[in-house]
Amino acid sequence: MNKIFNVIMLLTCLFMTACSGHNEPDAITPIHFEQRDYTIMFGKGAVIPFTGGSGVYELTASNPEVLGRFGIEMEAPNHSLYIQPAKTGESYLIIKDVKTEATVTLHFIVEDFYLSFRIYEVDATNTNEFFEVGREIRFIRNEDNTKPVKVVSYQNNTSRPMTVGEGLFNITRSDTNIFTMEFSLHSSMGEDSKLYDYEYTMGGDGEYMRMFDSIFNFGWEKNVASLSSKSQPVKSIEMILTDKNNDCKITCSLLK
Numbered sequence: 001m002n003k004i005f006n007v008i009m010l011l012t013c014l015f016m017t018a019c020s021g022h023n024e025p026d027a028i029t030p031i032h033f034e035q036r037d038y039t040i041m042f043g044k045g046a047v048i049p050f051t052g053g054s055g056v057y058e059l060t061a062s063n064p065e066v067l068g069r070f071g072i073e074m075e076a077p078n079h080s081l082y083i084q085p086a087k088t089g090e091s092y093l094i095i096k097d098v099k100t101e102a103t104v105t106l107h108f109i110v111e112d113f114y115l116s117f118r119i120y121e122v123d124a125t126n127t128n129e130f131f132e133v134g135r136e137i138r139f140i141r142n143e144d145n146t147k148p149v150k151v152v153s154y155q156n157n158t159s160r161p162m163t164v165g166e167g168l169f170n171i172t173r174s175d176t177n178i179f180t181m182e183f184s185l186h187s188s189m190g191e192d193s194k195l196y197d198y199e200y201t202m203g204g205d206g207e208y209m210r211m212f213d214s215i216f217n218f219g220w221e222k223n224v225a226s227l228s229s230k231s232q233p234v235k236s237i238e239m240i241l242t243d244k245n246n247d248c249k250i251t252c253s254l255l256k
Contacts, residue, residue, distance in 0.1 A: 028054050030102030031095060033081075038106065043113040043141075045084040053079060054099030063091035066110055085110040114140040114150075115211055117239055117252035124248040128198050130165035130185050131250050139169060141215050149183065163188040167195065171202070171218060179209065181241060200241035200250070208237050208254055 031053035040046040055074060061067045068086030070093065073079065081095070085108075093106045117137045130151045131137075140148040149169040152161035167185040174180070179202040187193040202209070213220045237254040 028052075028100055030054075030100040031057070031097045031104060033104060033106065036104075036106055037109075039109045039111060040083060040085060041113045042085050042088050042110050045082065047073075048081045048083070050079055050081060052097075054097050056098040058096040058098060060094045060096075061091050062093075063089060065089070066091040067093060067108060081106075083108065088112055112140050112142045112148075113215070114138040115208075115215060116255040118255055119250060119252050121251040122248065123251070125246055126248050126250065127243065127246065128183075128250070129196070135164070136161065136255070137252060139212070139216075145216060147216060149185070151185070171212060171216075173218075173220065180244070199244045201244060202239065202241060204238040204240040204251070208239050211254075 029052035032051045033048065038046065038048065057072055059070060059072070061070065066085060066087055066089035067083055069084040070082065072081050072095075083093075088110045090110070091108050093108060095104045095106065097103070115138070117139075119131055119133055119135050119137065122131070122133055126132075132153075134154065136152045136154075138150045138152065140150065142148060147169050149167060150163055151165040153164045154161055164187070165185045166188055167183065169184075170182045172180050172182065181200045181202050183198040183200075184195055185198070186195050209220070212218060239252045239254070241250045241252070242248070243250075
């Protein structure tokens, strides 16, 4: 009799547990992004993870011509917003989480694509007021391929970059296959500020030369084919700019 009673009680508990789990669905939290402002590059796009969310969303862009293709990828566990911009510019993206009735507004700035190098060593006397350790050189690929360049500085690890210099760059190749990078830079205070010209012979890992060739259409493919670094694997890609006047070496590392 006791055995029959124990079996009945066990079945009753299991039934009550099953009913309780069925009647109390998992709680849904609203969609959440770590930040509201994003700067992304044209031609590269962005994948932005988020947490929470009901799975049903309505997306509205204030400037869809800039954001181009966008949507939300729901394949677990990679819940993310993807943006494939169509042009440079600025746009807001309003995301409505339908089931939770929550709304998030994200702000996007789409910049021209650029190669970015961080200066981490300056050897000997540097006469270039724009190039200092810690600063970043951005080689920009715009629609007209005019080769703009910006030099940006970071006050601390969390601050947004501040432009300290800008202008144009170019790379020339001699008959003996020596590559020279030329800069024409002025202060970020305005285009009317004084222009400074600098010339550097280029060295370091040859891999970055391929990048300049493919992005800025220099047409060097046959000339740079043998310049790649032979070290395996390449942990970082270095560009060494040597001042033609005083042999000062400015060593930069490619930022991924």
